[in-house]
Amino acid sequence: MAANKEADPESDRELVVTRTINGPRPLVFEAFTDPKHLGAWWGPNGFTTTTHRFDFRPGGVWDYTMHGPDGTGYPNYVEYQEIAPPDRIVSVHGASAGDPDAFMTTIVFVERGGATEITMRSLFKTTALRDLVVARFNAIEGGKQTLARLNAYVISIR
Numbered sequence: 505m506a507a508n509k510e511a512d513p514e515s516d517r518e519l520v521v522t523r524t525i526n527g528p529r530p531l532v533f534e535a536f537t538d539p540k541h542l543g544a545w546w547g548p549n550g551f552t553t554t555t556h557r558f559d560f561r562p563g564g565v566w567d568y569t570m571h572g573p574d575g576t577g578y579p580n581y582v583e584y585q586e587i588a589p590p591d592r593i594v595s596v597h598g599a600s601a602g603d604p605d606a607f608m609t610t611i612v613f614v615e616r617g618g619a620t621e622i623t624m625r626s627l628f629k630t631t632a633l634r635d636l637v638v639a640r641f642n643a644i645e646g647g648k649q650t651l652a653r654l655n656a657y658v659i660s661i662r
Contacts, residue, residue: 519626519637521650524621528620532654543555545656548646550573551571568582583601593611596608607627607628610625
């Protein structure tokens with residue numbers, strides 16, 4: 505039986521990935537705000553992304569499908585809660601609207617002398633849900649690969 509969120513400390517329910525991106529914070533933030541950019545780098549190695557709807561504002565939605573190397577489609581639905589350019593994006597992320605297993609994601613952008621440190625923190629309702637995402641989707645490595653792809657993309661458009 506999965507523990508409830510009140511019983512699981514936040515540190516046991518979170519997944520955090522950090523990387524320094526070789527580009528200025530406004531450009532790195534912009535890479536998160538335009539589906540043209542997102543489609544060029546979002547997802548782990550070998551994945552592609554098809555955006556169905558993108559409305560980058562609080563209450564807006566990014567509805568997309570990630571396509572794995574084997575052709576499997578993974579539906580994703582992001583509802584933006586807070587946008588503070590170029591510092592922070594907070595959203596709820598699930599497979600669809602109203603997904604009971606959706607998790608909160610906070611992305612923080614910190615200027616580091618011409619580069620940008622990004623921290624992506626996902627907070628799940630339970631430790632069991634976090635562990636499932638790590639085991640089933642290799643989420644930690646996938647997050648690292650996604651940010652590595654962002655870094656390569658930002659370097660290519662600078």
